[in-house]
Amino acid sequence: MDLPIDEVLDDLRAALAAHGRVVLQAPPGAGKTTRVPLALLIQVTGRIVMLEPRRLAARAAAERMAETLGEPVGQTVGYAVRGERVVSDATRIEVVTEGILTRRLQRDPGLDGVGCVIFDEFHERSLNADLGLALVWEVKQALREDLAVVVMSATLDAGPVAALLDAPVVTSEGRAFPVEPRWLDRPLSKGTRFDVAMEALISRAVAQDDGGVLAFLPGEGEIRRVAGMLNLPGVEVRPLYGALPFAEQRAAIQPAQGRKVVLATAIAETSLTIEDVRIVVDGGRARRARFDPGSGMTRLVTERVSRAEAAQRAGRAGRVAPGVAWKLWAKGEDGALPAFPPAEIEAADLTALALDLALWGDPDGAALPFLTPPPAGALVEAQALLAGLGAVERGRITEHGRALAAMPLHPRLAHMLQIAGAGAADLAALLSDRDILRDRGVDLTLRLRALKDPGAFGVAKGAVTRIRDEAKRLRRFGGKGGDLSAAQQAALAYPDRIALRRPGEAPRWLLSGGKGVKMTEGDPLAGQRLLVVTDTDGHPREATIRQAIPIAEADLRAVVGDRIAWHDVCDWSGRDRRVVARRQERLGAIALDDRTWPEVPPDLVARAMLDGVRTLGLNPSPAARRFLARVALLDLFDTSEAALPDCAEEWLLPFLTGVRSADDWKRFDILPALRARLDYDQQQRLDAEVPPHLETPLGRRVPIDYSGDAPEVAIRVQELFGMTRHPTIAGTPLKLSLLSPAGRPVQVTQDLPGFWAGSYADVAKDMRARYPRHPWPEDPTQADPTLRAKRRKD
Template identity: 40%
Template sequence: MTRAAFDLARIGDGLSFADALDELATALDSSTSAIVSAPPGTGKTTLVPPLLASRTSGRIIVTQPRRVAARAAAPRLAQLDGSPVGHRVGFTVRGERSVSPQTRVEFVTAGVLLRRLLSDPGLDGVDAVIIDEVHERALETDLLIGLLGEVRQLRDDLVLIAMSATLDADALATVIGTEADPAPIVDHTVPAFPLTERWAPSTQPRLDERGVTWAFLDHVARVTASAAQDLHHDDPAADVLVFAPGAREVSEIARRVRDAAGGFDVRELHGQIPPAGQDAVIRGRRADDPPRIIVTTSLAESSLTVPGVRLVVDSCLSRHPQRDASRGMTGLVTTSTPRSSAIQRAGRATRQGAGTVIRCVDERTYAAAPARPTPEVATTDLADAALLLACWGAPGGAGLRLIDPLPADSLTDALEVLRSIGAIDDDGRATPEGRALARIPTDPRLARALVDGAPLVGSRLAAEVVALIGGDLRVGDADVAAAVAGLRNRRGPDASRWAREVDRMLRFTPDQTRTRTSLDDVGLVIALAFPERIARRVDRSADGATFLLASGTRAAVRGSLTGAEWLAVADVARASGRAAAGSGAVIRAAAAITESQAARAGDHLLADRVEAEFVGGRVTARRERRLGAIVLSSAPTRATSEEGRGAVRRALLAQGLDVFTWSDAAVDLHRRLALLHRELGAPWPDVSDAALLADLDGWLAPEIDALASGTPAGRLDLASALRRLLPWPAAAGFDKLAPERLEVPSGSRVRITYPPVDDPGARPVVAVKLQECFGWAETPRLASGRVPVLFHLLSPAGHPLAVTDDLASFWSGPYAEVRAEMRGRYPKHPWPEDPWQAAPTRHTKNRAARLWHPDGV
């Protein structure tokens, strides 16, 4: 390996970060880690690697979150070094490698280094690792920080540097270092050139249920074309950079700008265009070339620098992966760009002088955007990450110093996926099969489909399907089989990249034949990867078809696949409106399969079982054969006692005790028990709905058995069931503590109305005719004297006259007013002037007199 030092003076000529090299070198004299914070375009990615190479004899690894950035950084440094790419400076990305034994600086994607760590945990021959663009919080970058922390515990000579344009440097310094000894921070700032902010909001919505609207793309293109013409008039040497959320929008905006703005070289820049096209944009243009309008995705925010830009047009939209836990799916969603990212986008216009940013939103919308991006670990599927950690020996990230822990719910789902494909054991450790899958550079489910599908459909077709799904390629009309056919015929800009990826996938199959097999088996390969997404059509209309996935999710599809009875779904995303046909999700990539193929791929999801339900007060049952949530056949049957009990319990837990018709006696007993529990506590039981549902076996077991055997719910006596809750021997005093009736002075036994269970502030009520209570001074109290009865004193016709819980006060005061008003209305009934001395009665004056006369006349 050559030991010739890089010429830092020549490489750093014109780069502002050259002024910070001494500070970084001083920091590394006393530490093997450091944090570098510097704005985009200052030269940190170009200068830090050769600085480290000049201090060590081994290789320097530099990670980038994107392939485009890794491929761009290596030629840039090699050019400044005066050496060919692949000699002293090289790169490795998925499907492409340019290095040699003499390579001192190697640019790689974070994913490449992660898999390299699995085969070489000690990073033999590597003296330093630089993790660039940490602020983007890509999942693979976060994992690298954790794994390299463990490597450095064994290799105290390994230098680790984290670099970013904007980051929480202090927090990261304690992760890379320790809280007691944080990594030193090198914060390089440069004077900013003036930036002019302009606002150009659209009158039409930016987003609808299908994503970015055509009207908004038209708006961005018009704003770009007009602003570019004005800029070219003032500064013919300046270029324009336009930010769009994804590759589709990049292409649509670029096409519209070409139609609207003549005399410009309109270029696209995103991860799906061929490497040669990417290189041509990043190199810049010659003086005699026409001015450029570059339409790009977020990769140009900070990962790479596009020279010559003086105007930025920002759609203020970004696309990122989002996991939908309720439907078990992960897809790309489009949202407002975080303000920190928008600031970086705008900064691309002021790298070389004063610049302008035009944001295609109003200031209020911009201010309402999130301040920073959400870390990818919090939003994306974790199956690949969980397998890598299991192979590393840290299941779930246990023991690693991560910036953020893996979310528990997402991790649980990921581990369940890995167990289902045999990649991990019950303890979360990687199995031999899992380690083999981890060596295949794709999602573990696709790796399993490649390995299992090759013997069934041929290695070539399995590799073609996996390369398409895993390669983030476009699938027109959602039809994967049609997309494979087009790529085979070299149609579309993705064909060459796909062909290279197919050849790479073939290297991981035992039979590397290139024979092309029938496209009829495309769906089988997809189903092997995602058996829970096997789907059956449940509805079809002019707008498309709705399918039920084995996972239980409903999703809509339009186009040629609407006629299929069965689908294997590769990509499904949350959606609304017409595109989702009311299902809540839309199928974005799938292929038709047969029912036999579905059963083969989803054999572990097949079940023959009895589904019992408690509906309308009765247990009914059907014998069903299912593939996950998909019913293959169904016929009526008689439920066993166990199945019936299960159905009743499920209904009770789902609908509550209102599935029963409560008799007056049951309601009364329920309320009496609730009063004693509330006022006296133990041993009187809690009879709230929640408590009763939690202890069904303690009071309702015989009734559940009766329902399971076919007894209708209306024939059950819940009062008898509730009496099982009476605590013995305290139950002997139940009727005294909470009597069913109260004897009043007239001799009548009047029912006590107890308050509802869910109304603790209410009181027991006795509604009785006023005349029956004459002379009663002491208000009765229940529950060992704790609760006074509330009297509703009634007229002879049963209408309320007064409400009181203090009879003595009533006779001494308000009674006189009541007497004055009522004696003329009810003259046949006694209204004595002195209620204390009057005989209580429930009869009229004449009848009462006859009853009291000794001869009865």
């Protein structure tokens, strides 16, 4: 059958011959996956290696090309996926999953015998594809100028990758067959259940159109729910997702006797032709992993698909005949969809990438031509984990790290398998796969028992077989470790997720890595003191435990004892509102033993109290506020609320001896500490130019307030009797707030002689009526100052 890609194959070959690299942009259904490698057979010397993002797609592509040649797989065309390699000496085209190319490059950077590397479906921007392209491009520039590189994509904006490779772009127009898009008349109403809406749309598509149906759902759970709801007499319903046994995956993509509905995840988006599919029903959702470097945990989030993903899915309907693409959203919502999905490198756990970079000799990846560089924060966290596992040391890979890199596992599990030995293979396979006891509590021990006796737990035979097969394969990678329990094995893999229960009734724990986790109320493990947490929902604030295993403290010490050490801790406790001094035996952030520290050095207490002061606030006394106002007038130091706490270590710390609590601090006066910031000359200048008080005719010192627009004192009128000159500060009249005998304001003046001569008479008249026992002379300038009332007459 002619395919659209055939029209540009000559251009592709010419561009590759002239430049040694080319970017091929072809829409879904053009035929690039199965036509391009065959078209390059004559031109390329050596083996052609083509990368596919998924095992099912790799097998299917190899089988289709072998069928085109009239040969069995393993002759001219072969494939290699995790745990399986079907090739021979005659193989010229090898279809591989992306991780296999990375390991091959690490073993043989020169790619001996390989003439061309093809990156298929590069628009998916998987982490391994990005790394593979960066490594291959460096190899081509440094070692293998003759190595041909082809990057193929259905929906990728070809510009950036073409610029990275300085490569020409060849574009194929059109699909094999047209696909008619159909949207909802209006957006789904708020509160509509996704699975209910999908069931209705699938049923509608089956009723209105002929042919097989491929429905896209975000995950296995949604597939199972929708499958249980569908009632389509005479229609075969087939699930398709990554965890299915390969035989069931093949059954889903093979033509059926009658009509069929395939309920699939993104596994069916690319490189697959399901021949009897004429209808696509797109739920418009995609499940993506989001890694939080701060917690070291990954969470799965369900998001709207991008326009590129929607186009890719719709293309599945036009592979062998005209098709229809139903969409579970209104046409007007198309514009709100993002153009492309995020590259995996932007949001993934980078531990495996960091190990590959260390093995390559470029720990930070700075010299590698990444299309999207790895985020610095996530890479630093990954490197820290590898250092904790002993895989790298000062950025360089260790022999232990080389052993981990050779294993087809996350470095955590590879470390566990290397240290614990082949006996940890069951746990490694179990933790690498999907949960076989979903919603059956968090105890990992139950899952290990279910692996041995699936019938007793009602576990699907296919899932157990898959995990057992993987465990069998992993046993050959196991080191010579001793006889460790499952809990100890898990602790080796997750030393940062040892959980110590917090005080209280709520099932909450603190992880050795510093983050908090919780458990559903009523779980059988809710009362355990120590756990190893192997899986959570990844919530960045307080994650919920999904899988964990209890561990005895003695067993924990036996495997991570080198990480446990005594620490003297003297900190401010916001909860206790005081300095707390403890001696703790700690594993990371958790304290396995906690004792009082009676003889804590005073300087440590003072430093901890300083943290408390910054929390509680300086709270200066009225006298300290007046002092700060005086200092501010002469600009002797920064008296702002922000500046004082910032430099408190310099001026306040020496005065905090004996202060340990919020109550102590409440009684503490910071004025002496503030005064000590000034040297002798500054003190003299301050007192001379901005005096702290006014001395009254009675010899009493009244504090001057400098916080307003002018210096001010509050003083009783009678205390100023006899004063005929207005007091001044640096030639500026002092503002006098004149008070009644009861201390209430009666007048404000900056001209005392004027007050005596003017409004005093009215004030005195009012005061005589209110305070008859106090003297109110007609001529206050001739009276003696007083604070006393007149004596009673007998």
